[in-house]
Amino acid sequence: MKTESSVISRRDFIGKTAGGIGAGLVLGAPSILRASQDEAADKIHVALVGFGKQGKVLLDAMSNIPGLHFQAICDIWDYNLKGGIAKVRALQGHTPKGYADIDEMLATEKSLDAAIVATPDFWHSPHTIKCLEAGLHVYCEKMMANTIDAARAMVRAMEKTGKLCQIGHQRRSNPRYRYTLEQLIKGKNICGQIVNINGQWNRAVSSSQDIGYNPKLAIKPEILARYGFKDMHQFMNWRTYRDLSGGPISDLGAHQIDIFNWFLGVSPKSVFASGGNDYFKTREHFDNVMTIFDYETPQGGVRAFYQVLTTTSAGGGYYESFMGTEATINISERSAYTNIYRESSAPPWDDLVSRGFLKRQAAAPKVQSADAIASYESAAPEAYALPGDLSKPPHQPHLENFFDAVRGKAALNCDARHAFESEAPIYWVNPSALSRQPINLTAEHLSV
Amino acid sequence: MKKQHIASTVFTIAALAIAGCEKKSPQEAAAGGEAPSTIAKGVPLNTEFPPELIEGTPQPMDVPNLVQALVEPPKLLVPESTTLLSKGKMVTGSEESPLIGELSLITDGDKEAGEGYYVELSGGPQWVQIDLEQSAEVSAVWVWHFHSQKRAYNDVVIQISDDAEFKTGVTTIYNNDYDDSSKLGKGSDSPYVESRFGLLVDAKGAKGRYVRLHSQGNTSNDSNHYIEVEVHGKAL
Numbered sequence: 092m093k094t095e096s097s098v099i100s101r102r103d104f105i106g107k108t109a110g111g112i113g114a115g116l117v118l119g120a121p122s123i124l125r126a127s128q129d130e131a132a133d134k135i136h137v138a139l140v141g142f143g144k145q146g147k148v149l150l151d152a153m154s155n156i157p158g159l160h161f162q163a164i165c166d167i168w169d170y171n172l173k174g175g176i177a178k179v180r181a182l183q184g185h186t187p188k189g190y191a192d193i194d195e196m197l198a199t200e201k202s203l204d205a206a207i208v209a210t211p212d213f214w215h216s217p218h219t220i221k222c223l224e225a226g227l228h229v230y231c232e233k234m235m236a237n238t239i240d241a242a243r244a245m246v247r248a249m250e251k252t253g254k255l256c257q258i259g260h261q262r263r264s265n266p267r268y269r270y271t272l273e274q275l276i277k278g279k280n281i282c283g284q285i286v287n288i289n290g291q292w293n294r295a296v297s298s299s300q301d302i303g304y305n306p307k308l309a310i311k312p313e314i315l316a317r318y319g320f321k322d323m324h325q326f327m328n329w330r331t332y333r334d335l336s337g338g339p340i341s342d343l344g345a346h347q348i349d350i351f352n353w354f355l356g357v358s359p360k361s362v363f364a365s366g367g368n369d370y371f372k373t374r375e376h377f378d379n380v381m382t383i384f385d386y387e388t389p390q391g392g393v394r395a396f397y398q399v400l401t402t403t404s405a406g407g408g409y410y411e412s413f414m415g416t417e418a419t420i421n422i423s424e425r426s427a428y429t430n431i432y433r434e435s436s437a438p439p440w441d442d443l444v445s446r447g448f449l450k451r452q453a454a455a456p457k458v459q460s461a462d463a464i465a466s467y468e469s470a471a472p473e474a475y476a477l478p479g480d481l482s483k484p485p486h487q488p489h490l491e492n493f494f495d496a497v498r499g500k501a502a503l504n505c506d507a508r509h510a511f512e513s514e515a516p517i518y519w520v521n522p523s524a525l526s527r528q529p530i531n532l533t534a535e536h537l538s539v
Numbered sequence: 540m541k542k543q544h545i546a547s548t549v550f551t552i553a554a555l556a557i558a559g560c561e562k563k564s565p566q567e568a569a570a571g572g573e574a575p576s577t578i579a580k581g582v583p584l585n586t587e588f589p590p591e592l593i594e595g596t597p598q599p600m601d602v603p604n605l606v607q608a609l610v611e612p613p614k615l616l617v618p619e620s621t622t623l624l625s626k627g628k629m630v631t632g633s634e635e636s637p638l639i640g641e642l643s644l645i646t647d648g649d650k651e652a653g654e655g656y657y658v659e660l661s662g663g664p665q666w667v668q669i670d671l672e673q674s675a676e677v678s679a680v681w682v683w684h685f686h687s688q689k690r691a692y693n694d695v696v697i698q699i700s701d702d703a704e705f706k707t708g709v710t711t712i713y714n715n716d717y718d719d720s721s722k723l724g725k726g727s728d729s730p731y732v733e734s735r736f737g738l739l740v741d742a743k744g745a746k747g748r749y750v751r752l753h754s755q756g757n758t759s760n761d762s763n764h765y766i767e768v769e770v771h772g773k774a775l
Contacts, residue, residue, distance in 0.1 A: 144595060151760045170655060174639035181638055181661045298593040305655025327654070408597075425599065485596075 134160040135497055138203050138227070140193060140218050141210035142166045142175035145232055149207055149259075150175070152486040154182050156494060163200045165190040167318050168326070170308045191314075193218055197225040205497055207490075208232060211329040212336040213319065216241035219256060219507075220248040228255040230493045233349075234341040235510055237334070239518040242511050246539045249507045257493040257503045258510035260349045264489035266481055267429065271422055272354055274448065275431070282415025283437065285388070288351050288395035292343040292409040296370060299378070299401035302327045331374045338376025339399045340366075340520045343409070350411050350422075351384065351395050352513040359384035359395070359516050361531045366524035370402040378402055382520050419472065426480050432472035440475060449475040511539060564713075565739040566731050569613035570606045581616035584679055584739070584771060586623075588612065589650040591735050594687045600758040602691050603717065606731035613739040617678035617771060624671050625750070625770035632667040634660045638762065642667060650767045652687035652735070662761030664694070664721050668751040669770060674701050677742040677772035680712065680750060685757070685764040686733045692763070694721040694755040695730070697740055699747035710745040713738075721755055742772065 137159055139146055143166070153159055164175040164187050172189045179187045190196035197203075206222040208215060208231040216236040222229045229249075235242035235258055249256035262268045275281040301324070309323050319335070320326040329335040330342050337345075352358060362384050366377030378401045386393040400406075410423035417437035421430050431449060433440055443449045452474040481488070495501035515537040523530045530536070630642040640658035645667060649656050660667070677699055684692050694716035700709045714726025731738060750770050754763045 148595075170639075174659070177636070177638040178659075295593070297591040300590070300592045302594060303592060303651055303653025303656075305649070305651070305653065308655040424596075 134158055135494055136160050136162045136202055136204045138163040138165065138196060138200065138206045138222075139175060139179075139187075140165045140196075140206050140208045140222070141214070142171040143168075143209065146171070146175065146207070146209040147178070148484075149209055149230075149232075149486055149490065150178060150182075152484040153207070153490055155483065155487055156491055158498075159494065160185075161187050162203060163188045163190060163196050165193050165196045167191050167314060168308075168310055193221060197221060197227075203227050205230065205494075212341070213237040213241075213329070213334065216245050219245050223248045223252045223254045223256060226252075226254065228493075228497050230257045230259065230490065231507075232259040233510065233514070234337055234345045234517070235507065235514055237336050237341075239515060242514060242518070243539045246507045246511050255493070255496050255503055256507040257489070257496070258505050258507055258514075259486070259489065260346060260505045260510060260513070261486045261489035262346060262350055262424065263353065263505040264492045265424065265485065266479070266488065267424075267426070267477060268350065268422065270477065270479075271420060275420070276354060276413070279443065279448065281418050281431070281443075282413055282420060283417030283434075284390045285355070285393055285413050285415045286391070287414040288355075288393060288397075288412065289414065290347040290351065290395070290397045290411040291399070291406055292339075292347060293398070293400040293404050293406050294343075294402075295404035296402055298404070299371070301331075331371075331376055333375040336376070337517070337521065338380075339378065339401050340364075340380045340382065341517060343401075344380070344382075344397055344399045344520070345514060345517050347409070347411050348382075348384075348397055348517050349510075349513045351397070352516070354413060355386055355388055355393060357386055357388055358512060358537050359386050359532060361385045361529055362516055362519050362523050363529035364520045364524040365527070366521070377521070377524060380520065380524060382523075384516060424485050426477075429477060431475045431477070433475065434472055440473075444475070447478055450478055452476055508539070512537070564728060565613035565615045565741055566609070567606055567729060569609050569611060569736070569739075570731070582619050582621070584615045584617045584621065584681075586681060586769060587650070588737075589652060589683075589686070589735050592652040592687050593689065594652075597689055598759040600689070600691050600732065602693075602730045602758060604729045605691060606729045608689055608732040608734040609736040610734075612736050615679055615739055615741055618744075618773065620773045621678045621771050622773070623769055624675055624677075624772050624774060625669050625768060628672060628770075629670045630667055631670070632660060633665045645669070645765045645768050648767070650683050650735075650737075652685075652766070657685055657764050657766045660763040662756055662763070664753065664755045665763040666751050666753045667765055667768070668703075668705075668749055669768060670703070671748050671750070671770060671774070674746060674748045674775045675770075675772045676744050676746055676775060677712075677750070677770060678744065679742050679769075679771045680740045680752075681737050681769040681771065682740070682752065683735075683737040683766040683768075684733055684754070685766060686735050686737075688759060689732050689734075690757045690759045691730045691732050692754045692757045693730075694723075694753065695728075695738070696721060696723050696726065696753040698723075698751045698753075699742065699745045700749055700751070701747045703749055705749070705751055708747070710747065712742045712745055713740040716755075721753055723753060737767075744772075746775065 161179045166172045176189050205228040208218045219229050219231045364382040366380035371378040381398045384395040410428040413420045419432045492504045496503045519530050625646050630645045638659045644658045697713040698711050715728040715730045716726045719725040
């Protein structure tokens with residue numbers, strides 16, 4: 092802990108060093124400012140805002156990060172609040188203070204450094220802005236907000252307060268994704284010209300059912316109403332309501348469309364989407380959505396197809412596929428879905444394999460077929476794998492990056508401005524699907 | 540969390556050899572779509588199953604010999620006099636105050652996957668214990684740890700005894716702690732993926748008043764969970 096004789100307080104130090112770095116530096120930028128050994132050993136005092144499913148996932152991921160002190164937990168559901176307090180007590184041996192109301196928490200807890208916001212999407216923007224304006228650095232789950240204007244307000248608040256605001260696109264800190272982009276796509280131009288992208292997240296009906304709860308634990312109606320929920324069903328299933336979230340394209344698609352935009356380094360020029368309530372007839376949001384984005388990159392045009400289906404697991408789970416003239420990269424948070432395929436016309440990769448950039452996969456068995464059509468097919472591409480794997484919970488590297496930035500040891504990998512630039516096209520998917528019209532994306536659509 | 544298993548060809552071959560000459564548990568038989576292979580006479584054991592509800596993103600499960608999630612109920616023949624003995628019975632545990640929920644949820648009859656139906660105990664080796672109030676001849680124990688996500692619990696060991704301290708007269712009816720990391724003895728049962736059909740264990744008439752269930756985290760996190768445990772048998 093910091094000594095009394097220190098010139099600046101821990102909170103001042105954290106704020107000044109973080110402000111010195113500023114938001115939105117390039118990926119992997121070296122640290123500009125470094126905390127002293129004493130400062131680095133100091134605890135960061137953290138508030139957990141929202142302790143539902145995702146709040147628990149984030150706490151599990153943070154439990155492996157040293158130097159954190161979970162000081163307060165805020166959740167309107169007493170069940171979540173009690174569970175959060177008990178889990179933190181078990182983790183750190185100290186009981187955090189619990190609050191149902193964020194305003195009360197921020198008014199009472201004056202020594203907080205950072206907040207982890209994992210509330211429903213329509214609360215992300217108000218909660219993030221409250222915390223930033225109270226002087227806290229914020230890690231907020233994606234999607235930034237349920238409306239583009241609310242997301243814009245988050246960017247403005249981050250830049251006005253000078254505090255850090257990391258958005259939870261955790262793949263941005265995943266070593267597999269960073270290695271693929273920095274070492275293979277940019278460093279080795281391994282894909283040649285990327286000409287097409289395909290991505291999907293397909294979930295079975297069984298994984299898309301309404302979330303249940305024990306009615307004995309229901310929140311009182313007046314409390315639900317105070318925080319914007321019509322009833323417990325809305326509270327538990329806010330992802331299916333239009334006023335509370337962006338639906339599956341936002342909830343699941345945002346992770347992967349973010350990768351499209353991050354890897355290409357540009358925003359799409361247009362979006363054309365189709366969606367429907369094909370199985371869950373009474374849900375406000377589409378249960379299935381298909382989207383085409385058109386990009387113009389320095390190398391040429393790229394079309395990207397993305398589908399999110401909450402009605403079938405067909406097609407092999409969730410991944411992004413970057414298709415190039417010389418190689419195709421299939422990448423996912425799951426290593427099982429990650430492979431790189433060399434086009435037969437591309438230069439050999441023996442050197443990349445011998446230097447450890449790639450691992451050669453066992454050759455796929457040749458298909459024996461008398462089908463005459465098969466003779467028109469291109470030769471099957473060779474499959475390669477990435478070296479290494481992520482040995483941590485998927486969210487941990489992104490949280491580590493956030494806390495490193497709070498300590499002044501790193502730049503954020505996904506600050507609110509960069510997240511907004513990547514998320515902005517997603518806000519136009521549902522309008523395109525609803526109107527059944529393509530939307531040309533202009534600066535007005537995509538800028539803060 | 541249990542240490543990562545290093546895949547071994549030798550291990551796999553050995554396991555296949557053993558699998559070929561041993562009777563399968565109800566879980567393994569159901570996973571393979573086979574008929575039960577325990578006792579020849581008796582009546583089918585039935586229970587009510589909760590609806591399927593899977594949430595969130597699947598987490599990797601790097602566990603050897605993993606029995607995949609059941610898509611149909613496991614089957615077991617039990618003596619005709621078998622009844623549900625555990626409903627509403629007192630539950631104690633290695634942790635007096637669970638992190639989430641209460642121990643009484645384990646015998647309350649609710650097997651739903653949603654919030655408020657499960658009890659969560661801290662990480663590391665933990666146990667819960669059901670007091671049947673009198674000694675019984677136990678035919679089967681049916682366990683639902685947590686089924687709103689496909690995951691496997693580590694070092695699941697189920698024991699029956701008349702000794703509340705489990706120091707004497709202990710019968711182990713299930714043990715998938717393949718590397719004895721819980722120090723309760725090395726087990727030969729297969730780890731399994733949780734599902735709404737639970738884990739059905741043939742207790743083969745083991746006698747005792749207390750049923751103790753051990754675990755040590757799961758493939759998604761360090762915590763230990765229980766939604767429901769049913770003990771079926773005949774009170775003595």
